[in-house]
Amino acid sequence: MSALGRRTAPPAISWLMKTALSRPKLISLAAGFTDNATLPTKISRQLLNEILLSPKTGRPALQYGISAGENTLRELTATHLQKLDGGHDRAHSPERVLITGGSQQLLYMTLEALCDEGDIVLVEDPTYFVFLSILQSRNIKARGVKLEPDGVDLTHLEKILTQLQKSGELRRVKALYLVTYFQNPTGATTSLTKKHAVLKLLKKFERAAGHPLYFIEDAAYRELRFDHGEDVPTALTLPGARERVIYAGTYSKPFATGVRVGFGILPEPVYTTVLRIKGNHDFGTANLLQHLLARALATKLYDRHVAIIRKNYARKARLMQLALAKHFPANVEIWEAGGGLYFWARLPKEISTGMKSKVFQAALKADVLYVPGEICYADDSTRAKPDCEMRISFGSANEENIREGIKRLGVVLKKFV
Amino acid sequence: MSALGRRTAPPAISWLMKTALSRPKLISLAAGFTDNATLPTKISRQLLNEILLSPKTGRPALQYGISAGENTLRELTATHLQKLDGGHDRAHSPERVLITGGSQQLLYMTLEALCDEGDIVLVEDPTYFVFLSILQSRNIKARGVKLEPDGVDLTHLEKILTQLQKSGELRRVKALYLVTYFQNPTGATTSLTKKHAVLKLLKKFERAAGHPLYFIEDAAYRELRFDHGEDVPTALTLPGARERVIYAGTYSKPFATGVRVGFGILPEPVYTTVLRIKGNHDFGTANLLQHLLARALATKLYDRHVAIIRKNYARKARLMQLALAKHFPANVEIWEAGGGLYFWARLPKEISTGMKSKVFQAALKADVLYVPGEICYADDSTRAKPDCEMRISFGSANEENIREGIKRLGVVLKKFV
Numbered sequence: 001m002s003a004l005g006r007r008t009a010p011p012a013i014s015w016l017m018k019t020a021l022s023r024p025k026l027i028s029l030a031a032g033f034t035d036n037a038t039l040p041t042k043i044s045r046q047l048l049n050e051i052l053l054s055p056k057t058g059r060p061a062l063q064y065g066i067s068a069g070e071n072t073l074r075e076l077t078a079t080h081l082q083k084l085d086g087g088h089d090r091a092h093s094p095e096r097v098l099i100t101g102g103s104q105q106l107l108y109m110t111l112e113a114l115c116d117e118g119d120i121v122l123v124e125d126p127t128y129f130v131f132l133s134i135l136q137s138r139n140i141k142a143r144g145v146k147l148e149p150d151g152v153d154l155t156h157l158e159k160i161l162t163q164l165q166k167s168g169e170l171r172r173v174k175a176l177y178l179v180t181y182f183q184n185p186t187g188a189t190t191s192l193t194k195k196h197a198v199l200k201l202l203k204k205f206e207r208a209a210g211h212p213l214y215f216i217e218d219a220a221y222r223e224l225r226f227d228h229g230e231d232v233p234t235a236l237t238l239p240g241a242r243e244r245v246i247y248a249g250t251y252s253k254p255f256a257t258g259v260r261v262g263f264g265i266l267p268e269p270v271y272t273t274v275l276r277i278k279g280n281h282d283f284g285t286a287n288l289l290q291h292l293l294a295r296a297l298a299t300k301l302y303d304r305h306v307a308i309i310r311k312n313y314a315r316k317a318r319l320m321q322l323a324l325a326k327h328f329p330a331n332v333e334i335w336e337a338g339g340g341l342y343f344w345a346r347l348p349k350e351i352s353t354g355m356k357s358k359v360f361q362a363a364l365k366a367d368v369l370y371v372p373g374e375i376c377y378a379d380d381s382t383r384a385k386p387d388c389e390m391r392i393s394f395g396s397a398n399e400e401n402i403r404e405g406i407k408r409l410g411v412v413l414k415k416f417v
Numbered sequence: 418m419s420a421l422g423r424r425t426a427p428p429a430i431s432w433l434m435k436t437a438l439s440r441p442k443l444i445s446l447a448a449g450f451t452d453n454a455t456l457p458t459k460i461s462r463q464l465l466n467e468i469l470l471s472p473k474t475g476r477p478a479l480q481y482g483i484s485a486g487e488n489t490l491r492e493l494t495a496t497h498l499q500k501l502d503g504g505h506d507r508a509h510s511p512e513r514v515l516i517t518g519g520s521q522q523l524l525y526m527t528l529e530a531l532c533d534e535g536d537i538v539l540v541e542d543p544t545y546f547v548f549l550s551i552l553q554s555r556n557i558k559a560r561g562v563k564l565e566p567d568g569v570d571l572t573h574l575e576k577i578l579t580q581l582q583k584s585g586e587l588r589r590v591k592a593l594y595l596v597t598y599f600q601n602p603t604g605a606t607t608s609l610t611k612k613h614a615v616l617k618l619l620k621k622f623e624r625a626a627g628h629p630l631y632f633i634e635d636a637a638y639r640e641l642r643f644d645h646g647e648d649v650p651t652a653l654t655l656p657g658a659r660e661r662v663i664y665a666g667t668y669s670k671p672f673a674t675g676v677r678v679g680f681g682i683l684p685e686p687v688y689t690t691v692l693r694i695k696g697n698h699d700f701g702t703a704n705l706l707q708h709l710l711a712r713a714l715a716t717k718l719y720d721r722h723v724a725i726i727r728k729n730y731a732r733k734a735r736l737m738q739l740a741l742a743k744h745f746p747a748n749v750e751i752w753e754a755g756g757g758l759y760f761w762a763r764l765p766k767e768i769s770t771g772m773k774s775k776v777f778q779a780a781l782k783a784d785v786l787y788v789p790g791e792i793c794y795a796d797d798s799t800r801a802k803p804d805c806e807m808r809i810s811f812g813s814a815n816e817e818n819i820r821e822g823i824k825r826l827g828v829v830l831k832k833f834v
Binding site for chain 2 (some may be wrong): 001002003004005006008009010011014017033034036037039040041042044045048049052053055058059060061062063064065066067101102104105108112113114115116119130133134137256257258259260261269270272273276277279280281282283285286287288289291
């Protein structure tokens with residue numbers, strides 16, 4: 001095996017999934033799966049029927065396309081983002097849109113394009129664990145930046161950058177990665193003010209770094225807003241963003257996770273490099289999926305579907321919130337989520353929630369599964385890895401399982417907390 | 418940009434495609450696109466309708482799956498290969514099947530799993546140019562092994578391995594990559610005898626190498642046989658293959674290139690490593706596509722479709738063959754193709770066919786495009802890169818364009834040859 005091959009660890013989540021499958025009575029609040037009952041079977045059937053009915057629209061959907069993605073979908077994506085950003089169009093031209101196999105593939109290829117072994121990427125503390133797994137496999141170091149409910153702690157970010165400058169490591173820093181909407185795992189959303197400040201801070205350190213410091217904005221959960229707050233514009237709308245922001249978006253989570261289509265909006269020269277890498281990976285994302293999404297967007301059936309799932313997640317989140325209030329010990333801190341798929345619970349510091357902990361084992365025995373917080377933290381030697389937290393998902397569980405799952409978890413926690 | 422990013426070259430084929438698009442009257446015999454008229458719009462529509470009609474079958478198709486791929490498709494794939502291999506089942510268990518985004522993605526991830534920078538992979542001379550592009554981007558060296566109409570030149574292969582052993586480079590050799598059926602670009606098919614000999618040769622040098630020497634068998638064109646010869650069994654059926662053969666197959670070319678589903682059959686520990694890498698790339702190939710193919714296989718509509726396209730390619734290939742005989746100069750050597758999408762033409766050695774050559778420019782002026790042979794040769798410093806050949810595809814061109822395209826190309830060649 002190559003060094004990369006040896007470093008690529010078994011994904012934590014696969015163990016969780018296997019565990020879930022082996023215990024049929026187990027309620028999983030672990031997986032980031034989306035809601036099953038609201039998957040758009042009817043809409044997809046209708047749209048695919050329309051596409052495949054005539055050779056004129058059917059054949060292009062079943063043929064190879066270009067690596068950047070289908071032009072109509074790229075245009076509709078630019079327009080869609082413009083609309084989400086309140087008509088702002090500073091950085092939403094279709095030429096900068098790259099269609100990918102989910103936003104995950106975009107993240108992978110972006111790291112291939114930007115980072116060599118030994119480079120450093122700054123991440124939120126905690127962050128999306130599969131991103132950490134990519135970093136590890138590619139021998140890229142992660143540094144965790146403290147996370148507050150409205151985004152990273154700016155003072156901490158500046159402190160880290162300053163330290164790295166002093167230690168001579170700033171030249172190894174290539175990017176800051178933030179999950180800016182209903183973050184995985186905490187549910188936190190980064191405010192526009194913070195995005196702006198982050199962009200300015202990165203800019204400030206660029207001269208010392210000797211190269212661009214990119215801001216990777218992962219907006220995977222953006223459209224899963226269910227509170228009544230307003231959508232926060234992307235970092236793409238900020239001055240100077242056109243050259244520095246890499247936006248990772250997806251249609252998988254809002255539309256259907258079985259239709260894996262994501263997209264990136266990337267500055268040059270990252271766009272060109274990632275496009276070439278995409279050519280080597282797979283030439284381009286399956287056209288059939290791209291045509292399905294393009295038609296869903298064009299007919300507004302996409303918007304209608306998103307409205308439905310938002311209501312549904314709002315109901316399930318509210319249900320979970322009530323259950324948490326009822327069953328969890330009072331000294332467990334719960335982060336508010338205005339969207340996404342997760343609640344984040346912080347236990348008193350002395351209680352471990354890790355896979356080998358008493359809490360996790362007791363939960364498993366009670367047939368309920370959560371994601372231990374520790375796997376969401378980077379291997380960052382500058383701090384101890386917190387292990388007193390848990391990610392709890394209302395994404396795929398139905399209402400009964402949410403109620404019963406939280407109740408079981410509450411019983412477990414009350415024994416330890 | 419990273420070193421990988423800087424090394425990843427613009428794909429030659431993208432330039433060819435752009436050129437094709439900019440000249441509306443141009444007849445492209447370059448692209449490896451499949452036949453447009455026989456794309457399975459009707460079958461796909463019917464099957465997707467069935468899948469999405471009931472929530473029971475529709476929802477799983479629109480939800481996340483597991484990284485290895487949908488179990489039914491993995492089972493059907495193992496059975497399908499068993500059938501192709503005449504009932505042989507030595508190495509076709511579903512547990513070893515990994516579903517990927519086309520076989521291209523499998524090749525990419527396999528190289529990630531096996532090779533470090535500076536490693537060596539042996540390839541056919543000439544070979545599939547996108548594979549060469551991956552090698553280059555990952556800083557893996559390629560060594561070309563002479564190709565004969567029934568597979569690699571075994572004497573040359575042994576000579577190269579011996580040389581590499583003497584020079585101390587054998588420890589950097591990780592694999593031999595062969596496109597074993599209707600090879601891209603030459604149309605050559607590797608005989609079972611040669612596969613066996615290749616496997617034994619690799620085995621022989623393993624002790625000196627100090628690690629396994631894998632045989633990557635790319636069978637992308639396998640099902641596009643149109644002569645009346647019998648299918649050659651895979652290397653997987655040979656003794657010892659279970660531990661050393663990495664089989665890359667695909668449903669994209671025989672079914673629909675817009676439904677990008679490929680698969681690998683891999684030995685441990687490569688299987689586990691590639692599976693983990695797949696988790697980092699995209700968690701798994703889009704379920705909707707996997708369910709579509711599983712149903713196509715289960716209902717035998719897949720087989721019926723393959724029978725149709727085989728007849729169609731047979732007709733188009735015959736047409737091209739007749740046109741070649743009629744219009745090409747007699748001293749141009751044409752390789753026989755019993756399947757696949759390509760003819761391979763070898764001009765007298767002194768005539769260059771490269772992108773900057775007079776022949777290529779004249780062809781472009783005559784509005785006909787081919788793939789210059791030179792891009793199918795590895796950067797191998799041990800020999801001069803041949804540049805007197807051309808790959809001519811009958812895949813996507815219709816009958817009229819095949820006739821007219823070869824006629825135009827013949828006129829051009831007669832000026833130079």
